[in-house]
Amino acid sequence: MKFTKTAIISRKGFQPLPERLLLKNARLVDPVAQMDETTDLVLEDGRIASLGPIDAQGFQGEVLDLSGKIVSPGWMDLHVHLREPGREDEETIESGSLAAANGGFTALCCMPNTDPPIDSQEIIQYIKDRSADLLVAVHPIAAITKKREGKELSEILELVEQGAVAISDDGSPVMNAEVMRRALEYTKMVGVPVIGHEEDVTMTDGAQINEGFVSTCLGLRGWPTVAEDVMVARDILLAEYTGGRFHVAHISSEGAVELVRQAKARGVQVTAEVTPHHFTLTDEAVRGYDTNTKINPPLRSEEDRQALLQGLVDGTIDVIATDHAPHAFEEKEAEYIYAPFGIVGLETALGLCVTELVQTGLLSWTQLIEKLAVNPYRALGLEPPRIKPGHPANLTIFDPEAQWEVNPARFLSKSRNTPFGEKKLTGKPLAVINQGKMFFSTL
C-alpha cells in the first residue's frame, strides 16, 4: 500500500503519536452515536479532527491503513488488581497499565485490596502520581470501610474528592448489612457506585470451587452459587431502599443474573459486570487441578455460563471487566487448596470477547463495544470517550479477524497466571491511543 509510510504490522510497543495522523479505511464503531461505518479518521495534536473520506495522497502527516480493522472509543477495565503498593513483584501500576494497553484498554480502575489498602487520600495521591504520565488512565477505587474490615466507613467524601471513582471492599465482602446500607446511603452525596464482591463468607469457609458435580468428583470444598445470590438479593434491596447506586462485581451465577434483571425492571439503580473467564469456562476446567482455574468467584456450571451469556445479550449485564489478578508463579504452583485465587485477564479479554460473544453471533460489535467502552464509564457516572471531532483521541484499535494463540510469555503483565495458555482466539488488539500517546500491541 503506497500511502503507508510504515507497515502497521511491523510496529510494536510505544510509537510517537504523529502531530497529524490519518487512520485510513477504518471501521469506526461508536455505540453512543450509533455509528458503525468504514471511513477515514484524522487525529491532530492528540484530538479527533475530522471524520470522513480523505485523499491519502495529499495528506500532510502520517497514514495508517486500517482496512479490515475496527476503531472503537477507548476501552475501560472496571476491575483490575494492580499489586502496587505491596506486591510489586506481581504487578506494578506501570506494568499493569502496560498490560492493559497491550490488551486494548485505555483506562482501568484499580481495586483497593493493596497493602496498604486504598483507604486514604495519600494512597489515592500516590496512585495518581505514579500513573500521571501513562497512556492508560488509572482510576482508583477506594475501600468502603477502613482497612477493608467491613466495620467503619472510610472517609468516602474525601476519597472521592481526591479522585476515587467508586468504592468497594473487593475480596472482602461487607457482611454487615447495616454498614452496606450506610455506604449506599452516604455515596448518594457524591454519586459514585458501591461495587459489591457478592459472597456470603459464612457459606464459603474453606471453599475452593463451585459447589456441584465437579466439586463432588474432585473432593474440593464447594462454593455454592446461593452464597452469591443471597448477597446480590440483599444489596439490591438495600440499594432500592436507600436509592444508592450498586454495581455487582464479577457476577457468576444464574440466580444473581435473574435478581439483577428483576431489579432493573423495577428501576433499581443496579449495574453488573461479568469476566471473560466466567462466560468462557465452567468448573469442568478444574478437572486436572490446574490452579489457574482457582478463581473467586469460582468458575460455575454450564447453566450458569449460559445465563451469563443471556444476561449479556439482553442487557442485564452492562459491563465486561477482567478481574485481572496477578499472582507470583511459585504461589500458583502449589497444592490446589493452598494456591491463591485469581488469574490475569487484561491481555486475553479482547480475544475471548470476540471468540465467545461476537463469533458465536450473540453480540454485535456495537453491543460488545458498549460493554467495554461505554457502560464501564456510565456505571461510574462518567462520560464515555467518543469518536467525535473535537474530542480527545482515546481509541482502541483491533483486528476482528486475526487468529492467534495465547502465549503467556508475551504478556506485559508481570504475572502469567492464566488458564488460557495456547488457547486459539479470534480477535486481537492492534493499538491504543490516549493521552497523546500511541502503543502497538506486542501480543
Added chain:
Amino acid sequence: MFSRKHLLGLDGVAQEEIISILDTARSFREVLERPIKRLPTLQGKTVVNLFYEPSTRTRISFELAEKRLSADIVNFSASASSVKKGETLIDTVRNIEAMKIDMVVVRHSSPGAAHLLARVLNAHIINAGDGGHEHPTQALLDMFTIREKKGRLDQLTVALVGDISHSRVAMSNIYGLRTMGARVLVCGPSTLIPRHIEWLGVEVYHNIDEIIEQVDVMNILRLQLERQRRGLFPSLREYHNYFGITRERLERATRPILIMHPGPMNRGVEISSDVADSEHSVILEQVTNGLAVRMAILYLLAGGKSEIH
C-alpha cells in the same frame, strides 16, 4: 492388564485393570501365608513415603508392603501446616527426586496433590489419600475383600454409610464398584451427601432401615467429629441413633451383611462394638488384604506382570 505409570485414583480406571490388580493381590495374599514373606521384586528400587497428614495405618501398610518386596524405603512425614510455611511441596519432592528415587507414595490434605506430583516428577506416584478426593488403595482393598468373601463384585449391592461428602474412601469405592458392575447405595444425613452424587450412578438414601433389606455389604465410614462443629449434624447422640450401625438394626436383615470399615473406628458412633466384633465383620481382614493389595500395586507399577511365582 494394568500398565499405568501412576495410581492417582480409580476414576477412569477400567474393569480389566482393576481385575488385574485384584488377581495380582490374590497371589500376594498367598505369599503372605508363607513362612518367608519376602520377595526380591523391588530390590534396588527406592520408594519414598511422603505423608503430609498423620496416618498410622496406611503408612505402616505401605511400608510393610515395600519391605516385603525388598525396596529401599525413605519416610518423610510432616504436617501440612508446618510445610506450608517453609519449603513448598514441589521443592521438597524435587529435592527428594534428586536423590534418584523410583516411587512416591503420597498422602496429603489437598485434593489433587498426587496429580501435582505426577505432573512435576518422573517417579511413579501412588495416591495414598488426597483430601476428600480419592484413596484408591483403600477402595481396592475393600473390593478385594468383598470379592474374596462374596466371590464376585457384580450383581452385589454395596452401601457406603455415613459422611459421603468428605470421604475419599467413598469416592474411590464408588468409582471402582460402579466400574465393576456393583449396585452402590450411599446412605447418610442429607448434609453429608455431596451434590449430584447420583450422577455417578449411585442411589441416595437417608434411612438405614430402608437399605438394610437390600444390601450385601455395608462399608461404614468414619465420622470426623469436626463436622459437628461445622454444623453438619447436631450431635453424636443423634447421629448414632439414626445412622449408627447396631446389632439391633442388622438383625432386621434376612440375609447376612458383610460389615466393613476403613478405620479408625469411632465405636459407639458410626458403628457399635457388637457389630464391629461380630462374625459378619471383616474389618481386620481388610487390614491384611490391604497389605496384599499394596504389594500388588507396587509390583505392577514397577513393571511386574500379573503372575507371581
